[in-house]
Amino acid sequence: MHDYHIISWGLGAMGRGMARLFLEKNQGRIVGAIDTDPDKIGRDLAEIIGWPEPLALTVTDAAETVLAQKPGGMILLATSSFTREVLPQIELALKYGWDVITIAEEMSAPQVQTPELAEAIDRLAREQGRVVLGTGINPGFVLDTLVVALTAPCLSIQKIRAERVNDLSPFGPTVMATQGVGTTVDEFERGLADGTIVGHVGFPQSLHLIATALGWELDRIEEEREPIVARERRQSPYVVVEPGRVAGCRHIARGYSQGRLVLELIHPQQVQPQAEGISTGDYITIEGTPTISMQIQPEIPGGLGTIAMAVNAIPLLAKLKPGLRTMLDLPVPRAWLQRRKK
Amino acid sequence: MHDYHIISWGLGAMGRGMARLFLEKNQGRIVGAIDTDPDKIGRDLAEIIGWPEPLALTVTDAAETVLAQKPGGMILLATSSFTREVLPQIELALKYGWDVITIAEEMSAPQVQTPELAEAIDRLAREQGRVVLGTGINPGFVLDTLVVALTAPCLSIQKIRAERVNDLSPFGPTVMATQGVGTTVDEFERGLADGTIVGHVGFPQSLHLIATALGWELDRIEEEREPIVARERRQSPYVVVEPGRVAGCRHIARGYSQGRLVLELIHPQQVQPQAEGISTGDYITIEGTPTISMQIQPEIPGGLGTIAMAVNAIPLLAKLKPGLRTMLDLPVPRAWLQRRKK
Numbered sequence: 140m141h142d143y144h145i146i147s148w149g150l151g152a153m154g155r156g157m158a159r160l161f162l163e164k165n166q167g168r169i170v171g172a173i174d175t176d177p178d179k180i181g182r183d184l185a186e187i188i189g190w191p192e193p194l195a196l197t198v199t200d201a202a203e204t205v206l207a208q209k210p211g212g213m214i215l216l217a218t219s220s221f222t223r224e225v226l227p228q229i230e231l232a233l234k235y236g237w238d239v240i241t242i243a244e245e246m247s248a249p250q251v252q253t254p255e256l257a258e259a260i261d262r263l264a265r266e267q268g269r270v271v272l273g274t275g276i277n278p279g280f281v282l283d284t285l286v287v288a289l290t291a292p293c294l295s296i297q298k299i300r301a302e303r304v305n306d307l308s309p310f311g312p313t314v315m316a317t318q319g320v321g322t323t324v325d326e327f328e329r330g331l332a333d334g335t336i337v338g339h340v341g342f343p344q345s346l347h348l349i350a351t352a353l354g355w356e357l358d359r360i361e362e363e364r365e366p367i368v369a370r371e372r373r374q375s376p377y378v379v380v381e382p383g384r385v386a387g388c389r390h391i392a393r394g395y396s397q398g399r400l401v402l403e404l405i406h407p408q409q410v411q412p413q414a415e416g417i418s419t420g421d422y423i424t425i426e427g428t429p430t431i432s433m434q435i436q437p438e439i440p441g442g443l444g445t446i447a448m449a450v451n452a453i454p455l456l457a458k459l460k461p462g463l464r465t466m467l468d469l470p471v472p473r474a475w476l477q478r479r480k481k
Numbered sequence: 482m483h484d485y486h487i488i489s490w491g492l493g494a495m496g497r498g499m500a501r502l503f504l505e506k507n508q509g510r511i512v513g514a515i516d517t518d519p520d521k522i523g524r525d526l527a528e529i530i531g532w533p534e535p536l537a538l539t540v541t542d543a544a545e546t547v548l549a550q551k552p553g554g555m556i557l558l559a560t561s562s563f564t565r566e567v568l569p570q571i572e573l574a575l576k577y578g579w580d581v582i583t584i585a586e587e588m589s590a591p592q593v594q595t596p597e598l599a600e601a602i603d604r605l606a607r608e609q610g611r612v613v614l615g616t617g618i619n620p621g622f623v624l625d626t627l628v629v630a631l632t633a634p635c636l637s638i639q640k641i642r643a644e645r646v647n648d649l650s651p652f653g654p655t656v657m658a659t660q661g662v663g664t665t666v667d668e669f670e671r672g673l674a675d676g677t678i679v680g681h682v683g684f685p686q687s688l689h690l691i692a693t694a695l696g697w698e699l700d701r702i703e704e705e706r707e708p709i710v711a712r713e714r715r716q717s718p719y720v721v722v723e724p725g726r727v728a729g730c731r732h733i734a735r736g737y738s739q740g741r742l743v744l745e746l747i748h749p750q751q752v753q754p755q756a757e758g759i760s761t762g763d764y765i766t767i768e769g770t771p772t773i774s775m776q777i778q779p780e781i782p783g784g785l786g787t788i789a790m791a792v793n794a795i796p797l798l799a800k801l802k803p804g805l806r807t808m809l810d811l812p813v814p815r816a817w818l819q820r821r822k823k
Contacts, residue, residue: 160636276634284813288630291793291814292618292786294502352815427816429785433777440771444634451633471626471809472633473694474769 143167143453144212146205146237147184148228150174150198152311153242154217155188156446161215161453162190164477170212171205172198202228206235213456215449216241220340222249222256229271233263239271240452242445244341246273247283248465251347261463268461272469274452276444277303278341281421282404283348284466289423289431290353296427299349302405304419305438306412307387308375318408319366321378322385327366338364339406342392346402350394352467355401357394364390373411386410451475485509485795486554488547488579489526490570492516492540494653495584496559497530498788503557503795504532506819512554513547514540544570548577555798557791558583562682564591564598571613575605581613582794584787586683588615589625590807593689603805610803614811616794618786619645620683623763624746625690626808631765631773632695638769641691644747646761647780648754649729650717660750661708663720664727669708680706681748684734688744692736694809699744701737706730715753728752793817 147158147169158169172184179187185194199205214237219225222245229246232239250257264271273279282301290296307314314320319327319336330336342362350357369386372379380386387409394402412419420436455469466472489500489511500511514526521529527536541547556579561567564587571588574581592599606613615621624643632638649656656662661669661678672678684704692699711728714721722728729751736744754761762778797811808814 163636280634284633285630287815288627288813290816291626292622292781292789293793293816294505294785294789296816296818352813353818355818429782431777431781433775435773435775439634439773443636443771447634447636451635467813467815469812471630471694471811471813473629473809474632474635474638476638476695476697 141166141454144170144210145453146171146173146212146214148173148202148214148232149217150176150179150187151217152442153445154215156442157215157217157449158184158188159190160446160450164450164475167212169194169196170208172196173200173202173205174198175200202231203235206231206237211236213238213240213453216243217449218243220244222246222253226256226260229260230263233260233267233269233271236267236269238269238456240449240456241271241273242275242279242449243273244275244278245344246271247275247278247341248273248344248347249463251343257463265462270456270459270461271463272452272456272459272465274448274466276439276441276448277339277406278344278348279448279466280444280472281439282406283345284472286349286423286425287352287467288471289425289433292429292431293425294428296353296425298401298403298426299424300403300405300426301423303421303438304407304412304417305441306419307408307410309442311377315378318388319385320387320410321380324366324368324385327385327388331364336364336388338388338390339408342390342404342406345404346392346394348465348467349402350396355394355396357396357402358398359395360392362390362392364388367407367409369415371414373414375410378410380410447474448472483508483796486512486552487795488513488515488554488556490515490544490556490558490574491560492518492521492529493559494784495787496557498784499557499559499791500526500530501532502788502792506792506817509554511536511538512550514538515542515544515547516540517542544573545577548573548579553578555580555582555795558585559791560585562586564588564595568598568602571602572605575602575609575611575613578609578611580611580798582791582798583613583615584617584621584791585615586617586620587686588613589617589620589683590686590689591615591805593685599805607804612798612801612803613805614794614798614801614807616790616808618781618783618790619681619748620686620690621790621808622786622814623781624748625687626814628691628765628767629694629809630813631767631775634771634773635767636770638695638767640743640745640768641766642745642747642768643765645763645780646749646754646759647783648761649750649752651784653719657720660730661727662729662752663722666708666710666727669727669730673706678706678730680730680732681750684732684746684748687746688734688736690807690809691744692738697736697738697743699736699738700740703735705733705735709749709751711757713756715751715756717752720752722752789816790814
């Protein structure tokens, strides 16, 4: 029986799910709830996350006040996808002596795109004797940690190809916009150019994690984004896509070593792929000795998977040395289940 | 660039493959080769393992002389499947200050069947500041480590079912005998009764590793072995199985918690399953939230996989604290590849 002290920082769909899942474990308490949404501030956390019992914990945007409490513990941080945006939050958390688990995609390996920020986080975490870990379903598991684990029975590897085909239908307006769902092809191209359509966030991190684990130096990485144009009408609770419009973004990342393609990660994200006979799934092929060809059908759901990866990391964090850590420093990741009562 | 010092102890097919794979990494030297086979003793290791360059290393059965050299290093131990049989070898290795990686199936979690021996190994390893690790493809990966890794994105789990369907055709007379291949059904039943036919070695270990990782207390485990009777003629380099004879052993292990079946591991091992339209593969289903259904087809080859798992553990061993360790203590396992030269 543990008595974890957790702060839920960021109460969007992911943060709310993480708070609920943590409470279900019955292995500690949520001691703080931080969000900047005026509709949430001042309300009880139980009401926000749909927890059946009162938690006597009011959502606040006064982060520093929440963090100043003793004796500290862990923060579940679900406020943004980007290292630059979570950096001040992580620094504040570390200064007050809290470990941080974040689902910010870029934080799964912030050293790739922002090495100076990663260095600063690592230094501060070591000074404070705390751990910072980025995780999630992708990046964090399907297109990196699981890929790496599947190389364990290999004598040699020529190339790795991994593909995640998922359905965006459950997601809301923000995801629809960043994936360009419902746009014309022209609008999609303009969105890519001006950065409003981004596709998947996390490919440089996944490439980095795999290459580092395998000791490969990548001399070049490239990313490619193209519209997935609907041939049939597709519909979700948040959007209707008429034929000829964009149903999603096919995003591909490639890593080259000595000029040779060694890593290819493919992630077409779209609403209702089933409408055109496309099955969702996670597919990994390690081309080597032996070649290993894996599939998971349907794909591991992104929302549930991200919530679980973050909360399941809580009991593993004690195994890590202070500093900025990645999923590849952890012991084999695993579910953290409710104790079965005798 | 590392300079690992390795002793190859046990030069059967697995031990020879491990020695070759280690040498291919070009990250150290084999400093000792131990075997008790009179046909191997006195010959150069290069000749025994088919290594193209002379190694100036003579195979010997004088284990203690080999172990007495300084400064020590790691032993790749491939002499037996059973904890009792490798125990004196491990104890001797530890006394002389060597880490041990063994593919003895029972050593993947010796605390299950021989807790007192596991305790003795753990104590001695701690005293000596050394690590002992059991690994392999199964137990060691497919039906335990990989199963555990696939639970990482789960919020809850009701039951786990994992099946490994493989082809025994590449294996020699010893495996044919212990699996009962070529026997009549009567002979198979008698073989089970008198212990000459054993099926798979390692199920109690795999059940233990999964249950421990998930915090499940198993109040009962059971194993079941039944003959796979050929309907068509099956043939391998070592055996012909006429219709009506036994082509292999279907071995099942089940783990119960609070009287409920929570873990089911299924491993039918037979020669030439394709002769009757059976595809080989590794299949894992985590029934929970979410349910995750994985397949690898064909199965990860057992021989290559075991060789790779053992050698790939070499660079990860430094991450472990002294003592008797399991695959679940390691960081996410991964291939150890030759450096790509710039």
